[in-house]
Amino acid sequence: MIQARILPWLIGVLTAVLIYLVFFVVPPAQGLGDYVRIAFFHIPMAWVSVLAFLMSAWWGARYLRRQEMEADRLSAASAKLGLVFVVLATLSGAIFSKLTWGAYWNWDPRQTTIFVLLLIYGAYLTLRAAMPEPRRRARVTAVYALFSFLTVPFLVFIIPRLYFSLHPSPVINGSGSLDMDPVMLGTLLAGLIDATLLYVWLVWRSVGRGDKEALS
Amino acid sequence: MITIKFEAVTQSFYGRTIFQDINAKLRSGTITAVTGQNGSGKSTLLKLAAHFMLPAAGRVSVVEDARELRREELRNRLAMVTPELRFYPRLTARENLAFLLGLRGIELTETKFQALLARVGLRDQAVATTVTGEFSTGMRQRLKLAALLAAEADIWLLDEPGANLDAAGRELVLREARQAADEGRLVLWATNDEREEAAADAAIHLAGH
Amino acid sequence: MQQSIWRGIKLVFCKELTIGMRFKAAWAAMFMFALTTLACVSMAMQGGAVEPRLLAALLWVSLFFAAMAGADRVFADEDTAGTLLTLHIFGPAQAVLLGKMLYTLFLLVLLALFITPLFLVLMDVAVAAPLVLLGTVLLGCFGIAAAGTLIAALTTGASVHSGLFSILMLPIILPVFLPAISLTAGAFGGGAVTVSYLGGMALYDFILLVGASILFDYLWYED
Numbered sequence: 336m337i338q339a340r341i342l343p344w345l346i347g348v349l350t351a352v353l354i355y356l357v358f359f360v361v362p363p364a365q366g367l368g369d370y371v372r373i374a375f376f377h378i379p380m381a382w383v384s385v386l387a388f389l390m391s392a393w394w395g396a397r398y399l400r401r402q403e404m405e406a407d408r409l410s411a412a413s414a415k416l417g418l419v420f421v422v423l424a425t426l427s428g429a430i431f432s433k434l435t436w437g438a439y440w441n442w443d444p445r446q447t448t449i450f451v452l453l454l455i456y457g458a459y460l461t462l463r464a465a466m467p468e469p470r471r472r473a474r475v476t477a478v479y480a481l482f483s484f485l486t487v488p489f490l491v492f493i494i495p496r497l498y499f500s501l502h503p504s505p506v507i508n509g510s511g512s513l514d515m516d517p518v519m520l521g522t523l524l525a526g527l528i529d530a531t532l533l534y535v536w537l538v539w540r541s542v543g544r545g546d547k548e549a550l551s
Numbered sequence: 552m553i554t555i556k557f558e559a560v561t562q563s564f565y566g567r568t569i570f571q572d573i574n575a576k577l578r579s580g581t582i583t584a585v586t587g588q589n590g591s592g593k594s595t596l597l598k599l600a601a602h603f604m605l606p607a608a609g610r611v612s613v614v615e616d617a618r619e620l621r622r623e624e625l626r627n628r629l630a631m632v633t634p635e636l637r638f639y640p641r642l643t644a645r646e647n648l649a650f651l652l653g654l655r656g657i658e659l660t661e662t663k664f665q666a667l668l669a670r671v672g673l674r675d676q677a678v679a680t681t682v683t684g685e686f687s688t689g690m691r692q693r694l695k696l697a698a699l700l701a702a703e704a705d706i707w708l709l710d711e712p713g714a715n716l717d718a719a720g721r722e723l724v725l726r727e728a729r730q731a732a733d734e735g736r737l738v739l740w741a742t743n744d745e746r747e748e749a750a751a752d753a754a755i756h757l758a759g760h
Numbered sequence: 761m762q763q764s765i766w767r768g769i770k771l772v773f774c775k776e777l778t779i780g781m782r783f784k785a786a787w788a789a790m791f792m793f794a795l796t797t798l799a800c801v802s803m804a805m806q807g808g809a810v811e812p813r814l815l816a817a818l819l820w821v822s823l824f825f826a827a828m829a830g831a832d833r834v835f836a837d838e839d840t841a842g843t844l845l846t847l848h849i850f851g852p853a854q855a856v857l858l859g860k861m862l863y864t865l866f867l868l869v870l871l872a873l874f875i876t877p878l879f880l881v882l883m884d885v886a887v888a889a890p891l892v893l894l895g896t897v898l899l900g901c902f903g904i905a906a907a908g909t910l911i912a913a914l915t916t917g918a919s920v921h922s923g924l925f926s927i928l929m930l931p932i933i934l935p936v937f938l939p940a941i942s943l944t945a946g947a948f949g950g951g952a953v954t955v956s957y958l959g960g961m962a963l964y965d966f967i968l969l970v971g972a973s974i975l976f977d978y979l980w981y982e983d
Contacts, residue, residue, distance in 0.1 A: 601849075623853070626852075629849070639843055639846075646775075653771045654850045654855060
């Protein structure tokens with residue numbers, strides 16, 4: 336439980352460093368100007384939305400294999416956080432889009448992907464809310480998490496062919512090379528690590544609280 | 552030889568304990584009665600034996616010759632009569648039985664069907680061609696017995712099988728259950744009837760909470 | 761073993777069909793719903809010239825919602841009739857799933873064969889590539905049947921029913937829906953037809969089928 340106490344401090348420090356880096360160190364980007372600073376929050380949030388989906392499906396599979404309610408609680412906690420992060424990522428993305436391209440929404444491939452993700456989280460949590468019996472709820476939502484995971488190859492490979500993209504692709508570009516300013520790259524990495532730790536801590540916390548509720 | 556083992560089994564719904572720490576070992580060739588007042592968890596115990604639900608604590612296993620049966624294997628080996636069992640109301644008795652038995656790979660020939668109806672006392676000719684939605688409760692109960700008899704299952708789970716039956720019907724259930732046990736089947740029988748209880752080889756009493 | 765699965769699928773399919781034939785209200789409701797949707801779309805457009813892309817979207821929205829009204833019944837009907845436990849006791853998982861899927865596919869294909877020609881007539885659409893349209897509609901129906909049967913099994917026992925099925929279906933069926941609209945637009949003469957999308961749809965349909973088949977075992981045999 337030592338980690339449980341250290342983790343929030345670590346996240347706090349990292350967040351402070353991140354804010355400092357984003358607002359005082361990172362130079363304005365070519366063409367995007369100061370708006371690029373939004374990206375350092377937007378990209379990590381989008382990353383956690385995807386990670387939370389992956390983990391929710393993973394814990395779902397674990398529940399189906401072992402019938403441990405713990406896995407179900409983790410899966411649910413991950414999905415709830417995922418929904419928060421996906422909403423934040425969508426909003427920050429829409430604002431960034433408005434500022435740089437002039438429209439909040441244009442069904443760019445990654446906007447479509449994140450929107451589908453939003454729908455899946457919404458559907459998953461609606462299903463949870465509609466299932467009164469805990470065991471059946473655990474099983475049914477685990478199956479849904481895994482079934483909806485089948486859309487991933489489509490979201491990654493097919494959607495980009497269907498829609499024309501405006502998204503800047505400095506990190507995930509086709510050539511595999513990283514043509515990014517080292518300061519920017521470092522800041523982005525710090526952001527990703529910070530968001531991931533925040534996710535881990537929040538999932539952990541919400542499950543821990545569930546335990547206490549069960550005991551009392 | 553099939554054995555159903557209950558090891559320290561506890562079941563609860565929404566935090567309410569139904570029964571606690573049940574230990575029992577049921578064997579092929581015997582009738583085990585499950586007794587207790589309404590709400591003491593007799594039906595729940597049967598569903599646990601069928602692996603239709605998981606216990607809150609403890610373990611339920613079905614073992615055949617030292618090998619534990621998987622859920623899907625067990626499903627294929629058991630037959631059940633419970634009040635919750637329903638036939639397709641828009642299908643006739645024959646269509647219902649042919650469908651359900653067909654799923655188990657058992658073919659229902661006309662002679663077999665007629666013999667079955669006679670055995671459970673559904674002699675009226677119209678029965679075969681009437682949709683079960685128009686059956687009386689007693690007729691449906693007898694049809695459930697017909698499905699049970701024809702399923703050739705090694706495990707019989709009976710939840711108040713005498714319900715809605717007349718004296719002759721109850722007699723029939725007793726006779727068939729005894730014969731099934733003598734043929735080497737495992738019979739688990741939830742009942743409130745003293746005569747049925749007395750006919751069993753062993754009993755599990757659920758005290759209630 | 762293989763043979764017994766086929767036998768089981770056939771039994772379940774025939775059972776669904778028999779019950780369906782004796783319960784005509786369900787059929788009538790489904791087809792009337794489709795007709796109503798079509799009439800709404802057609803009247804709203806008032807015979808004005810519509811772009812192929814929009815036409816394609818309208819056709820698929822009509823198909824999707826008509827399908828939603830029919831496909832969610834496969835398990836819900838068993839649940840209301842109380843026969844789900846009976847089927848649980850006697851039916852092996854794969855026979856139940858695939859038999860019901862086949863029946864849903866059959867219903868959806870009938871529905872699509874009813875909606876599509878009517879849509880073409882009412883909206884005065886000239887089809888440039890009829891085979892592409894046919895292939896797209898069939899693959900679309902297959903995808904909806906494959907996903908819909910599993911999702912219908914998920915929603916039994918839910919305290920809220922209306923809408924839940926569609927909410928759960930939409931994200932999963934989008935990968936079928938989006939290329940289907942593209943292809944249909946192409947078939948209506950709006951831009952080139954990318955035939956590889958048909959392959960993509962077929963592949964995704966297959967993934968849905970396999971996924972549903974694997975996951976259904978957990979639903980059917982677990983607690």
